Amino acid sequence: MCSQAEVRMSSCDGQTKTSAARVLTQEELDRLGGERTLVSDFKQMKLENEAQKNWDLFYKRNTTNFFKDRHWTTREFEELKACREFESQKLVILEAGCGVGNCIFPLLEEDLNIFVYACDFSPRAVEFVKQNPLYCPERCCAFQCDLTKDDLMENVPEGSVDVVTLIFVLSAVHPDKMKLVLENINKVLKPGGIILFRDYGLYDHAMLRFKSGSKLGENFYVRQDGTRSYFFSREFLAELFEETGFQSIANDYVLRETVNKKEGLCVPRVFLQSKFTKPGQPQSS
Ligand SMILES: C[S@@+](CC[C@H](N)C(=O)[O-])C[C@H]1O[C@@H](n2cnc3c(N)ncnc32)[C@H](O)[C@@H]1O
Numbered sequence: 001m002c003s004q005a006e007v008r009m010s011s012c013d014g015q016t017k018t019s020a021a022r023v024l025t026q027e028e029l030d031r032l033g034g035e036r037t038l039v040s041d042f043k044q045m046k047l048e049n050e051a052q053k054n055w056d057l058f059y060k061r062n063t064t065n066f067f068k069d070r071h072w073t074t075r076e077f078e079e080l081k082a083c084r085e086f087e088s089q090k091l092v093i094l095e096a097g098c099g100v101g102n103c104i105f106p107l108l109e110e111d112l113n114i115f116v117y118a119c120d121f122s123p124r125a126v127e128f129v130k131q132n133p134l135y136c137p138e139r140c141c142a143f144q145c146d147l148t149k150d151d152l153m154e155n156v157p158e159g160s161v162d163v164v165t166l167i168f169v170l171s172a173v174h175p176d177k178m179k180l181v182l183e184n185i186n187k188v189l190k191p192g193g194i195i196l197f198r199d200y201g202l203y204d205h206a207m208l209r210f211k212s213g214s215k216l217g218e219n220f221y222v223r224q225d226g227t228r229s230y231f232f233s234r235e236f237l238a239e240l241f242e243e244t245g246f247q248s249i250a251n252d253y254v255l256r257e258t259v260n261k262k263e264g265l266c267v268p269r270v271f272l273q274s275k276f277t278k279p280g281q282p283q284s285s
Contacts, residue, residue, distance in 0.1 A: 097169030191280025
């Protein structure tokens with residue numbers, strides 16, 4: 001049942017968008033609330049220092065086979081097609097934390113009139129992007145960059161990007177450093193430009209599955225391989241972006257039931273899907 005303040009929209013692709021967080025069962029609440037011990041400060045520091053190494057090892061193990069190509073981005077974010085003033089205008093996109101390119105290559109295949117900057121802090125991931133047959137320097141520029149400390153302007157001109165995509169990336173960054181990522185992105189985004197965000201939402205199935213000893217902080221966990229994941233509430237995300245000077249355009253949970261073939265179970269997935277804009281008038285070139 002929806003509360004009065006809550007807006008729920010079902011779509012034909014089996015997902016529901018809503019402004020209200022998923023309601024947990026008593027058993028789920030007990031399980032989450034029962035985990036009070038956090039990973040030690042020493043281990044937390046080690047995980048932070050080794051974040052890049054752990055992601056690079058992830059790509060060494062999984063190569064390009066882990067994430068599926070994300071063909072849904074233009075369905076979910078019409079800005080990837082429609083925010084040009086003229087048909088002939090080239091759209092400049094930055095995929096921040098591009099992994100091996102599961103988001104950018106479907107876009108490059110679909111739209112001939114885009115230029116994509118793609119960066120990741122894993123050197124292996126960047127190398128996989130460059131080796132993709134669809135990669136060509138006239139249409140894309142992939143480079144290695146730690147979004148929390150390397151200035152994006154070393155590779156991307158100031159105020160030159162129309163659309164930034166942040167797809168399942170910010171969740172991998174320590175919450176104390178997320179603002180640094182947004183400040184870095186802010187410098188290369190045009191006034192009037194847009195950030196498209198999709199990531200793990202509060203009470204996603206993955207959050208409830210973490211075993212004891214994996215909790216790093218509120219809504220923040222570590223996986224067996226040392227990579228970390230934050231689970232976003234819409235309030236936390238809105239505050240983070242608004243404090244960095246962005247304005248919210250959309251910010252909703254996406255609820256889906258997916259079948260986990262390994263476990264033979266139907267599981268509730270929760271993502272947060274949002275759009276933010278950098279205030280200001282786009283400058284005509
Ligand atoms: C779950 S993957 C998502 C990759 C891609 N966006 C996609 O949609 O398939 C998260 C990515 O974020 C990258 N990442 C994590 N922290 C980062 C940081 N501080 N700077 C740059 N990339 C980072 C990881 O290397 C990894 O490739």
